[in-house]
Amino acid sequence: MIITQTPFRITLGGGGTDLPSFYRDHGGFIFAMGINKFIYLILHRLPVTERKSIIRYSQVEIVNTPNEIRHPLVREALQLHNIHEYVEISSTADLPAKTGLGSSGAYLVGLLTAIRTYKRQSITPAEVAEEACHIEMDILREPVGKQDQYMAAFGGVQTLEISKSGQVNVEHLSVDFMTMLEFVQKARVYYTGIQRSANAILKDQNEASKQKERSGHHQVVDSLLHIKEIGIEIKKSFLEKDLDRYGLLMDEHWQFKKKMSSHISLSELDDLYEKVKKEYSVLGGKIMGAGGGGFLMLYCPDKGDELDSFMTTHNMPRIDYFPSTEGSRVIHDTVGY
Numbered sequence: 456m457i458i459t460q461t462p463f464r465i466t467l468g469g470g471g472t473d474l475p476s477f478y479r480d481h482g483g484f485i486f487a488m489g490i491n492k493f494i495y496l497i498l499h500r501l502p503v504t505e506r507k508s509i510i511r512y513s514q515v516e517i518v519n520t521p522n523e524i525r526h527p528l529v530r531e532a533l534q535l536h537n538i539h540e541y542v543e544i545s546s547t548a549d550l551p552a553k554t555g556l557g558s559s560g561a562y563l564v565g566l567l568t569a570i571r572t573y574k575r576q577s578i579t580p581a582e583v584a585e586e587a588c589h590i591e592m593d594i595l596r597e598p599v600g601k602q603d604q605y606m607a608a609f610g611g612v613q614t615l616e617i618s619k620s621g622q623v624n625v626e627h628l629s630v631d632f633m634t635m636l637e638f639v640q641k642a643r644v645y646y647t648g649i650q651r652s653a654n655a656i657l658k659d660q661n662e663a664s665k666q667k668e669r670s671g672h673h674q675v676v677d678s679l680l681h682i683k684e685i686g687i688e689i690k691k692s693f694l695e696k697d698l699d700r701y702g703l704l705m706d707e708h709w710q711f712k713k714k715m716s717s718h719i720s721l722s723e724l725d726d727l728y729e730k731v732k733k734e735y736s737v738l739g740g741k742i743m744g745a746g747g748g749g750f751l752m753l754y755c756p757d758k759g760d761e762l763d764s765f766m767t768t769h770n771m772p773r774i775d776y777f778p779s780t781e782g783s784r785v786i787h788d789t790v791g792y
Contacts, residue, residue, distance in 0.1 A: 456499045457572050458787035461565035462489035462779040463549075463556040464606035465644070465743065465752070467693075467701075468708065469686030471715070473600030473617055475592070477679050483617030484683050485602045486628075486690045489610030489779040494548040494558065495786075496565035498573055501541040511545035513552075528563045531590045536570050550774070554646070555744025560603025561783075563587045568783045580782050581625065584608040610782035614690055634696050635778060641698060643759060644743075645751045645771040647724065678711040685711070702754030705739030706732075712741065724751065727769065731755075735762045750774070 464487050472483035501508070510516040510529050521538065524530035529544055544566070552558040564587050571578045578586075587604035591597045601623055605615055609625055612635075616624040630638075685708045692700040709728075724742065731737040731753060740753040751771065755762045763773050 456497065456787065456789055457569045457785060459496045459498075459565040459568045459572075459783055460493045460786045461496065461561045461568070461607050461783035462610045463492045463494070463558065463561055464489050464603065465556065465776070466602065467686075468689035468704070469683055470602075470708075470744075471600070471679055471712070472683045472686070473602040473615065474598070475600070475621065477676070478600075478617045478621065479619055481676075481680065481683070482619055483600070483615070484686050485605075485615040485617070486613075486686050486693075487602060487606050487615070488612045489606050489782060490556075490776040491779050492549040492556070492774075492776060493779075494546060494561045494565055496562065496569050497543075497545045498566070498569040499543045500573070501543055503541065505541050508541050509543040509545075511543070527595050528559065528590065529566065531594050532563065532566050532570060535586075535590065535594075536574065538570065538573075554749030555742060556750060557603035557606060557744070560587060560591070560599070561607040563590060564604055564607035564783045568785065572785050572788060580608040581605075581623070583783065584623070606782075608782045610779040612693075612778055628690070628693065630693055630778075634693070634698070638693075638698055638701075639775075639777055640759065641702070641756050642752055642754050643762065644774050644776060645753065645766045646774060647742075647749060647751055647771055649721075649749060675715045678714045681711045682708055699738060699754075699756055702738030702756065705741055705752070705754055707739070709739065709741045728753075731762060731765065735765065737762065 466485065466487045468486035469484040472478060473485050477483060507517050507519060510524055510526055512526060516524055516526065518524050521530055521533040524533070546562060548558065550556060564583055567583050567586055571583070584605040588601050591599050601617060602615055605623055605625060606613065612628045612630050614626045614628060685704050689701055689704050692698065692704060728740055735755055735758045738754045738756065740751060743750040743752060753762065766773065
């Protein structure tokens with residue numbers, strides 16, 4: 456049995472610039488952190504007498520061959536690595552899926568890490584991230600970018616500079632403990648209770664970026680160019696330990712992000728956001744990931760406890776988090792034959 460532990464991620468700046476429809480023309484920039492909330496992937500080889508494979512997630516699949524698997528990430532990962540033995544694959548996580556924290560990328564990176572361990576093949580974080588990108592972007596043609604896979608593989612606080620050719624340069628940002636402690640106390644994260652697939656939102660953004668004749672093309676590209684520049688400024692705010700500047704930049708980022716699609720925010724969350732800025736001194740905030748629900752980050756420098764109480768009355772509990780120290784890794788390995 457092999458068990459992998461893979462971190463979720465929080466995007467701090469540049470979100471959306473990691474999609475090929477944007478970076479092929481302009482280059483991408485992501486500033487993000489892996490957090491100490493994880494998805495756990497279990498891969499167990501079954502005896503030949505079972506004559507079936509079992510895939511457990513929100514559903515349970517029992518199949519004879521990998522090409523029968525409905526879960527696209529599992530099916531393509533097993534087929535890519537020619538895994539034809541009978542296996543059982545299951546997963547569990549600290550946080551729910553479809554909430555803007557990169558769960559699909561983390562799932563796939565954790566699975567690929569387990570498969571490579573099962574095959575006794577070493578692999579670097581960059582290699583497993585690119586393999587995950589290949590499955591999602593090239594084989595499945597999903598409208599996703601590269602940050603989720605890279606952040607799941609590397610963890611920690613990283614900048615990802617993506618060239619027009621798609622090459623990713625990963626740079627670790629060393630943030631001292633006291634600065635990060637201050638950050639997680641002020642940049643508070645709440646669960647809205649809304650789960651959604653990011654694919655519809657990302658598909659809209661992707662198509663608008665690619666098709667110059669499409670309505671909204673210039674607005675999406677212009678917003679992403681601003682978001683990229685804001686991401687670079689956000690990185691500087693961390694280096695200079697000016698975290699309140701980050702909060703203000705979050706608000707600027709959010710205004711540009713909402714211009715890209717009417718599905719990114721919800722009217723009730725927009726109303727709530729304006730209220731907490733006015734009454735609880737919130738400097739900025741955003742819906743995590745592509746938008747539409749999931750987790751909401753609010754930067755509150757002074758009235759955190761009061762904000763927590765207010766959000767609780769709206770059934771939006773706060774979650775604690777801290778940067779992960781590493782990316783996807785094997786935490787248990789007893790392969791039986």
